[in-house]
Amino acid sequence: MERTAARLAAVAAAITVAVSLSVSLNGCTKAPEKGSETARNPDDFVARINKEMAELADEANAAGWVQSTYINVDTQLLNAKSGERYLAYFNKTVEESKVFNAGAASRDSARALHLLKLGVSAPAPNDAGKRKELTQLTTRMEAMYGEGKYCPEGAAGDSESCRNLDELSETLAKSRNYAELSAAWAGWHTVSRPMRKDYERFVTLANEGAQTLGFKDLGAMWRSNCDMAPEAFEQEAARLYGQVKPLYDGLHCYARGKLAKKYGEEKVPAGKPIPAHLFGNMWAQQWNKIYSDILEPYKGVANLNVDRALEQQKYDPKRMAQSAEQFYTSLGFPKLPETFWERSMLTRPRDREVVCHASAWHMDGNEDVRIKQCIVPAEEDLSVIYHEMGHVYYFLAYKDLPYLFQSSAHDGFHEAIGDTVVLSMTPGYLHTINLVGSVKPSKEAVINQQMKMAADKIAFLPFGKLIDEWRWKVFDGTIQPADYNKTWWELRTRYQGIAPPVERTEADFDPGAKYHIPGNTPYTRYFLAFILQFQFHRALCEASGHTGPLHECSIYGNQEAGKRFWEMLQAGQSRPWPETLEKLTGKREMDASAIIDYFAPLMGWLEEQNQGQACGWEPVASQEAATAPDKT
Ligand SMILES: [Zn+2]
Numbered sequence: 001m002e003r004t005a006a007r008l009a010a011v012a013a014a015i016t017v018a019v020s021l022s023v024s025l026n027g028c029t030k031a032p033e034k035g036s037e038t039a040r041n042p043d044d045f046v047a048r049i050n051k052e053m054a055e056l057a058d059e060a061n062a063a064g065w066v067q068s069t070y071i072n073v074d075t076q077l078l079n080a081k082s083g084e085r086y087l088a089y090f091n092k093t094v095e096e097s098k099v100f101n102a103g104a105a106s107r108d109s110a111r112a113l114h115l116l117k118l119g120v121s122a123p124a125p126n127d128a129g130k131r132k133e134l135t136q137l138t139t140r141m142e143a144m145y146g147e148g149k150y151c152p153e154g155a156a157g158d159s160e161s162c163r164n165l166d167e168l169s170e171t172l173a174k175s176r177n178y179a180e181l182s183a184a185w186a187g188w189h190t191v192s193r194p195m196r197k198d199y200e201r202f203v204t205l206a207n208e209g210a211q212t213l214g215f216k217d218l219g220a221m222w223r224s225n226c227d228m229a230p231e232a233f234e235q236e237a238a239r240l241y242g243q244v245k246p247l248y249d250g251l252h253c254y255a256r257g258k259l260a261k262k263y264g265e266e267k268v269p270a271g272k273p274i275p276a277h278l279f280g281n282m283w284a285q286q287w288n289k290i291y292s293d294i295l296e297p298y299k300g301v302a303n304l305n306v307d308r309a310l311e312q313q314k315y316d317p318k319r320m321a322q323s324a325e326q327f328y329t330s331l332g333f334p335k336l337p338e339t340f341w342e343r344s345m346l347t348r349p350r351d352r353e354v355v356c357h358a359s360a361w362h363m364d365g366n367e368d369v370r371i372k373q374c375i376v377p378a379e380e381d382l383s384v385i386y387h388e389m390g391h392v393y394y395f396l397a398y399k400d401l402p403y404l405f406q407s408s409a410h411d412g413f414h415e416a417i418g419d420t421v422v423l424s425m426t427p428g429y430l431h432t433i434n435l436v437g438s439v440k441p442s443k444e445a446v447i448n449q450q451m452k453m454a455a456d457k458i459a460f461l462p463f464g465k466l467i468d469e470w471r472w473k474v475f476d477g478t479i480q481p482a483d484y485n486k487t488w489w490e491l492r493t494r495y496q497g498i499a500p501p502v503e504r505t506e507a508d509f510d511p512g513a514k515y516h517i518p519g520n521t522p523y524t525r526y527f528l529a530f531i532l533q534f535q536f537h538r539a540l541c542e543a544s545g546h547t548g549p550l551h552e553c554s555i556y557g558n559q560e561a562g563k564r565f566w567e568m569l570q571a572g573q574s575r576p577w578p579e580t581l582e583k584l585t586g587k588r589e590m591d592a593s594a595i596i597d598y599f600a601p602l603m604g605w606l607e608e609q610n611q612g613q614a615c616g617w618e619p620v621a622s623q624e625a626a627t628a629p630d631k632t
Contacts, residue, residue, distance in 0.1 A: 057403070087131055168184045169281075241461070248458055259294065276499060286460055297451050318346060327386065386422050424556055485623060
């Protein structure tokens with residue numbers, strides 16, 4: 001679900017372009033010497049660091065790629081070393097940049113100097129020893145997650161009975177046996193226990209790094225990557241959540257009723273949080289795996305299950321990726337470079353450990369773009385590859401910008417691009433590419449389609465919101481290490497209305513069971529992306545001349561929409577995001593009204609369904625199991 005593992009590995013510029021652009025901007029034809037007085041010209045300085053950072057990023061990306069696709073002690077070492085080097089350079093450069101008065105710089109250089117400070121997701125302290133320690137910690141936590149296996153008591157680490165995240169997730173998705181689900185959920189949550197001490201130390205060091213850059217703490221630094229003050233950003237996220245909360249509450253109420261039918265009222269009581277392991281997903285963040293047997297409103301109406309078609313038509317990983325490429329080229333976007341096909345990892349290798357978590361990579365700031373995903377021929381993976389391809393096309397659209405502008409308008413944009421395209425994978429589109437039969441439009445069919453979509457898009461919203469709320473409080477010290485797990489569950493209960501299936505204590509470190517915590521990837525971007533994608537979708541549909549209900553629109557094949565989309569992508573991070581947003585949508589604010597429009601039919605239906613139900617939930621004591629332990 002994301003682009004490259006760390007921001008430091010995210011981007012690199014076409015070096016010659018960076019230099020020539022800056023030269024033409026300041027009209028200077030003589031290359032300044034490092035450290036000389038002429039190098040004090042901010043425009044020259046920015047041109048130099050754009051070039052140097054691009055070179056270092058090439059190496060960091062290569063080391064990051066090989067570690068993620070071939071986990072062993074050597075690749076961990078190489079990746080940690082290159083990360084360390086990049087961080088050292090970064091700190092030195094930020095220090096140097098402090099002599100420049102942004103007022104004396106060109107508009108672009110002033111922006112570049114600001115963005116420079118925000119260039120890594122975990123800035124290191126100035127002390128070399130601590131810098132080394134920080135990179136070792138992040139590398140080790142990520143590896144622990146990637147290699148994580150749950151071995152039943154008494155089993156050796158390499159025993160056949162040990163299961164990795166893929167296998168445990170498979171159980172979560174497919175089993176409907178309460179005890180078996182509990183065991184798989186609890187099993188995966190043992191993997192993160194040993195991360196707790198590392199994470200605690202990581203927080204201290206990364207905060208120290210953020211402070212050397214002039215931020216209060218790391219969370220405040222993340223929040224300033226949004227062209228607004230950290231407090232304003234926090235309020236903005238809260239405002240948007242307030243807009244969408246009624247959608248989630250309606251869905252939660254409906255899902256609880258259905259789950260109670262399935263597992264019994266004593267396991268899923270009315271008015272209480274729902275056990276977290278019953279949603280078909282390890283984190284209860286998306287509920288699509290329980291759609292067809294539990295959530296589907298009208299049995300068998302407009303069955304959109306494309307798994308069977310993918311299997312019957314013998315789709316392999318490459319063909320699935322080609323299907324995604326074909327959608328983007330239908331908008332007038334370019335074909336993928338040959339190197340994409342040669343260098344991507346689209347299948348899980350049999351002979352080595354890899355990080356299967358899907359990601360998109362911009363290796364050289366130019367055309368070397370890649371996807372790392374362990375694709376299986378299933379509907380979900382088809383959506384994921386369409387999503388990842390959005391990152392790839394964003395990379396390609398902004399590749400000609402200088403290094404420091406080769407990024408998302410704000411982080412949420414990057415995640416929203418591919419998802420915007422996924423919204424156009426309507427039944428009509430899937431029929432066009434022969435993955436579903438023709439769907440007769442009926443009220444029941446619409447409700448089924450929307451429920452399926454809501455299980456993915458609306459179910460996610462509270463989860464997307466709470467992850468960083470927890471981390472912001474960890475980084476600013478409101479949450480102390482002694483309460484890591486308790487506060488985690490307080491937020492999960494408050495936002496998601498869920499409770500752990502088995503009792504938790506502070507010996508657990510459940511936040512670490514979600515990739516983005518050990519991987520130190522900011523998460524609010526996903527929340528914003530889920531709101532923005534509907535806003536983008538509505539704007540593109542308008543551009544394409546679509547008139548009917550929003551949920552029926554697909555921009556597939558529409559070059560006018562494609563042109564507008566591409567223009568927005570090309571701006572990268574060169575301008576404050578409200579400007580970029582305005583380009584496409586005509587508005588300078590993020591707005592959740594499009595997601596509300598989109599789901600209007602479902603929301604009306606849910607209101608009827610939930611009448612007379614005791615919706616909402618009373619919080620349970622935060623780490624208590626949702627229901628009494630299973631006796632059997
Ligand atoms: Zn993504």
